[in-house]
Amino acid sequence: MSESAGDVTNAEQPGEDLGFVMRDRLASLTRLRERGVEPFAYAFDRSHTTVEARALLGEGDEEGPVVRLAGRIASWRGQGKTAFAHLVDQEGRLQLYLRRDELGEEAWETSKELHLSDVIGVEGPLMRTRTGEVTVRVTSLTLLAKALRPLPFGKEQVVDGEIVRYSAFSDTEQRARQRYADLAVHPEVRALFTARSLLTRTIRRHLDDLGYLEVETPVLQPLYGGAAARPFITHHNALDMPLYLRIADELYLKRLIVGGFERVYEIGHDFRNEGIDRTHNPEFTMLEFYEAYADYRTMMTRVESLLVAAADVLRAVPTIGASVPTLVTPFPRIEWVPSLVQAAGVDVLALDDAGLKEVAARIGVERPGSLSRPKLLDEMFQALVESKIDTPTFVVDYPKALSPLAKPKRGDDTLTERFELFARGKELANAFSELNDPIDQRERFEAQARLKAAGDDEATMVDEDYLRAMEYGMPPTGGVGVGIDRLLMYLTDTANIRDVILFPTMRPE
RNA sequence: GCUCGGGUAGCUCAAUGGUAGAGCAGUAGCCUUUUAAGCUAUAGGUUGUGGGUUCGAGUCCCACCCCGGGCACCA
Numbered sequence: 001m002s003e004s005a006g007d008v009t010n011a012e013q014p015g016e017d018l019g020f021v022m023r024d025r026l027a028s029l030t031r032l033r034e035r036g037v038e039p040f041a042y043a044f045d046r047s048h049t050t051v052e053a054r055a056l057l058g059e060g061d062e063e064g065p066v067v068r069l070a071g072r073i074a075s076w077r078g079q080g081k082t083a084f085a086h087l088v089d090q091e092g093r094l095q096l097y098l099r100r101d102e103l104g105e106e107a108w109e110t111s112k113e114l115h116l117s118d119v120i121g122v123e124g125p126l127m128r129t130r131t132g133e134v135t136v137r138v139t140s141l142t143l144l145a146k147a148l149r150p151l152p153f154g155k156e157q158v159v160d161g162e163i164v165r166y167s168a169f170s171d172t173e174q175r176a177r178q179r180y181a182d183l184a185v186h187p188e189v190r191a192l193f194t195a196r197s198l199l200t201r202t203i204r205r206h207l208d209d210l211g212y213l214e215v216e217t218p219v220l221q222p223l224y225g226g227a228a229a230r231p232f233i234t235h236h237n238a239l240d241m242p243l244y245l246r247i248a249d250e251l252y253l254k255r256l257i258v259g260g261f262e263r264v265y266e267i268g269h270d271f272r273n274e275g276i277d278r279t280h281n282p283e284f285t286m287l288e289f290y291e292a293y294a295d296y297r298t299m300m301t302r303v304e305s306l307l308v309a310a311a312d313v314l315r316a317v318p319t320i321g322a323s324v325p326t327l328v329t330p331f332p333r334i335e336w337v338p339s340l341v342q343a344a345g346v347d348v349l350a351l352d353d354a355g356l357k358e359v360a361a362r363i364g365v366e367r368p369g370s371l372s373r374p375k376l377l378d379e380m381f382q383a384l385v386e387s388k389i390d391t392p393t394f395v396v397d398y399p400k401a402l403s404p405l406a407k408p409k410r411g412d413d414t415l416t417e418r419f420e421l422f423a424r425g426k427e428l429a430n431a432f433s434e435l436n437d438p439i440d441q442r443e444r445f446e447a448q449a450r451l452k453a454a455g456d457d458e459a460t461m462v463d464e465d466y467l468r469a470m471e472y473g474m475p476p477t478g479g480v481g482v483g484i485d486r487l488l489m490y491l492t493d494t495a496n497i498r499d500v501i502l503f504p505t506m507r508p509e
Numbered sequence: 510g511c512u513c514g515g516g517u518a519g520c521u522c523a524a525u526g527g528u529a530g531a532g533c534a535g536u537a538g539c540c541u542u543u544u545a546a547g548c549u550a551u552a553g554g555u556u557g558u559g560g561g562u563u564c565g566a567g568u569c570c571c572a573c574c575c576c577g578g579g580c581a582c583c584a
Contacts, residue, residue: 020553021519021535079547080540099541116534130542152520155533155545166545167521167533173576174520228584274583275510378584402584420584430584458583496577507575 025148028113032143037110039146044121046070050087050094054134057126064126067136069094070144072184073118074153083111087122087136090190095135096122107141117147117184151184176498177506188319193502195320196488200267200285202313203484206306207289212263217252219245219269225460226250226405229272232282245271249288250405250479251466254434257292257477258469265289267484278496279426282505285484294478295433296406296417300394303421303429303480304329307392307487314491323493325391331421333394336381343384348377349399374401389422404444406432423490431480438470 029039047068048056057064071089081100086093100108102124114120123140152169169175175182175189183189204214222241224231226248236243249266256264270286291298308327315324341347346359356376365379377399385395396419397409406416417433435441445467451459488500498504 024535075544077543077546078540079543082541082543084543084546086544095544097542101541127542129544131544133542133544135542150519150534153534154520157545164545169520171516171520171576173516176576230583272583275581277583278578280583375584398584404584427584 021150022148025115025146025150028115029146029148032110032113032146035109037113037143039143041121041142041144044068044070044142044144046121049091050089051091053094053126053136054092057128057134061126062128064134066123066125066139068121068123069136070121071119072147072151073114073116073120074185075155076114076116084135085114087120088184088187092187095129095133096138097127097129097135098138098141102137102139103141110143111141114143115147115150116153117149117151118143119145119147151181153185172498173506176504179502191317191319192492192494192500195314195317195492196500198313198317199310199488199491200484202310203267203287203306206309207263207265210263210302212265212289212291213261215253215256215261215264215266216268217246217249217256217266219271221246223461223463223465224248225463225466227270227272228458228460230274230457232271232273247272248481249286250481251463253288253290254474254477254479255466255469257290258472258474262292262475263290276505278498279486279489281485281497281501284497284501287482287484288479290434290477290479292475292477295476296396296419296431296478299431299478299480300331300333300396300419302478303431303482304331306482307421307428310487311491320492324491325423325493327392331392331394333396333419334385336395336398337415339385339395340377340381343388344380348380374399378402386422386427387425390424392421392423392428394419394421403432404447405435407435407437426486426490427483428487428490429480429482431478434474434477434479436470436474436476438467438474441470442467
């Protein structure tokens, strides 16, 4: 013991001290090796998962076929010459029943060295215990990986079908930092991230079926654009030049429309060098899709069918499905200006600046004096309309001043052909009839460049290459951006973006 | 950035300014259908960090770090 204690000290990270627990487990590992049991195996042939195995035992059956399962030990109830344990794998958990007379002396001794979190393989026939629980009566036991550090498995019981945990691993910081431990002990967290994968798979399938081509555009860009945000800056050594991590995919995807790909989409990470809160992570997953010859009305139907498909798939996921909202199409469509005028009770666009600020102050917009007129209108719209939208609703036809990238609305060039989709007070999608006039585009870039020169660090630069592309002629195009993290939050009723990102950005410990 | 709350054993949590504790996990023992198994014994701590007040600080004061909620920022 005292010898191995020295090893532990060396093995530990500075500042870590599991001390006695890891010492005990290392001692156990040494004893196993001395007995010729290898604590870290190479492979294990399993015949079933825990869920598959449970299904093999019919309703009235007392005995079932022999199965081979692998997973982690999540609970252990030793009882003299027998023991009950629960084995957890990706899909679920199943009880194990170990008997000394059935395992044999060798394996029984090995079983006494097992700890919570150890990864093992077992073989044995299925059976049903006195209380009816499907169980594997273990006849053969293989240690696959010794856990030197215990996972924070809490005890749990099922009350009225609900899992009740005791001493659960609940520290939100540690759960995010050690997502591997969070996932290992919380099946519902695994279910959520399984749902995330299903969501992107469904989106891909849906767009693929519509004839869209999935493409990959640069993350490292010499110029950034397509959104208003502060970028991350990095440096390429060989070229000796700065590169920016993209803040949007938009400008490259539209280059591809120019190139003749008529329907393209990309699902990838955007990076914005801004604050972190429950709806913002510095890197996040964005879906953008562009369709030639389509306008924003067509894109609304695309968004509708995409969301319905996604919700239908997630609704079928156990433990997740219950929180997925029911979506009824077509989603309501409300026009930006009339809905604001109605909510404010005043024709806000007709007011002069002083009158507008007065109304804004009355409805609770903070420091209206410091805001520009378009920003003021946007704040008022957020306070009066957006925040009150619960079921998915398209807000259409934004004022031109709020939408520098959208085409003017046919028949009313004070407005643009733009929509945003809101649900539960949050934005889920943003889309336009895309600007395809290179002369207009150049003017807007130059306006941005002037803002940047004046100190606006979210403004972008003139992208000459993008203008060259557009000068070759860009077909009329509808484009949509959907934040996947926020969409998943909406569909699974998750409040914090950190909970839908496997490894959210955090300060180092 | 502002503001409120929090940080004590591996996990979840206690502790009037007066000897840092419990349950689970761990260790040793008993127990051949248990399931938050049980019983007996036992080990486990730089109370986020650094200062200060005090005879004495987990507790009071100051600064800082980290996390969470709210606000601000973020089309």
